Amino acid sequence: MTLKAVVTGCGAYLPEHVLTNVDLAKKVDTSDEWIRERTGIRERRIAGPGERTSDLAVNAARAAMRAADVNPADIDLIIVATTTPDLTFPATAAIVQAKLGVLQGAAFDIQAVCTGFIYALATAEKFLVSGQHRRALVIGAETFSRILDWSDRATCVLFGDGAGAFVVEAIPEEAAGERGVIASYLRTDGSLVDLLYVDGGVSSTGQVGHVRMQGNKVFREAIERISEAMTTVSRQAGISPTEIDWFVPHQANERIIQGVVKKLDLRPDQVVSTIAGQGNTSAASIPLAYCQGVADGRIKKGDLVMIEGMGGGLTWGAALLRA
Structure with missing residues (x-):
């Protein structure tokens, strides 16, 4: 039986705190106009004190699971793409797995920085079409604000925090069609x-x-x-x-x-x-x-x-x- 990896749900999460260009202009030598002309950015979200990458990931994952109408018992693979893990080890994916109550399958991180979600999705697709796993959570989650030099206007104006997730399922080709x-x-x-x-x-x-x-x-x-x-x-x-x-x-x-x-x-x-x-x-x-x-x-x-x-x-x- 030929299987296809189909995205059946997606979810997003952004922290509450908004940091505008005007706010940044009070911290470094920059301006709203300078940032917008060079990047297109007006504002970004910043994780709150005590808010970890895994917390962002879990919120996005839950939203994706609701969209796909699945529960933790249906998930048997979690891949988290992140450059800003909670800890050096274990993988943030393991922490996410525990917080979600997923009691089975594999969970690991991928670190390819801004390409990380592409790497994670491609990896999940290989596991799913091989039949080794049935339903994956593919998550991109970052608290990049924690690794910024807030005195460097070349970088601190660019980044924000957030998380997004896909539920990706192995579906027989006959049922998936072109999806x-x-x-x-x-x-x-x-x-x-x-x-x-x-x-x-x-x-x-x-x-x-x-x-x-x-x-x-x-x-x-x-x-x-x-x-x-x-x-x-x-x-x-x-x-x-x-x-x-x-x-x-x-x-x-x-x-x-x-x-x-x-x-x-x-x-x-x-x-x-x-x-x-x-x-x-x-x-x-x-x-x-x-x-x-x-x-x-x-x-x-x-x-x-x-x-x-x-x-x-x-x-x-x-x-x-x-x-």
Whole structure:
């Protein structure tokens, strides 16, 4: 029996506290206009004191499970994409599993920074279509505010906190029809690690560290590599990128998104963008944007959706799915 990995529900969670550009202008040498012109961001959400990455993940996961009409007993795989885990170990996914009351299956983290959700979804798809697992929670969750240098205006204005989740189910091809994950593409170039990284770690400094970025170089790499990933995935699926219904990008920078749209001849009205109100939530940004598209009625069952990401490593990738 041939199985397909189908997204049957999605959920989102954003912390309550809103940090605006005007608020940031009181902390560093910047302005609302400067940030909006260069990034498209107006505000972002910041996790409250005591609010952990696992807490954000659990809230998003519960929303996704409600949307898919499943309960904890139905889940046998949890993959959390995060760069900001609760603890060095165990995996945040294990903590999420316990908080959700999922008593079976496997749970582990994936760390590919802003591409993490693509990596997590592609990994879950392989487990599901092989028949090894039946129903997965794929979660992107971040508290990036905890690793920002709030005196560095080049990075502290970009990021926010949040979580998004998919329920992905193994469904026989006859029942799934055209729905499901169609193709994915993952890449890493470790020679570019110095373009975007955190200057700390357990075996290096013994400290958490802060985000460091060569923004102009990241910008140049992003448009080329994201376009490459989307073109490759489209080729695998036997379509042109212009044939998709919706483009759900990693919400890194509005100028990067528009650069990809222009390079691949997409229409601006195909883009699902949340960057203005959420900033860059790293591994959470793709499911957060996808869920927004579902919630507002744009993404409907049967639509062809392209998702993509690029992050530190450098890592990049894309996936094509039919909702």
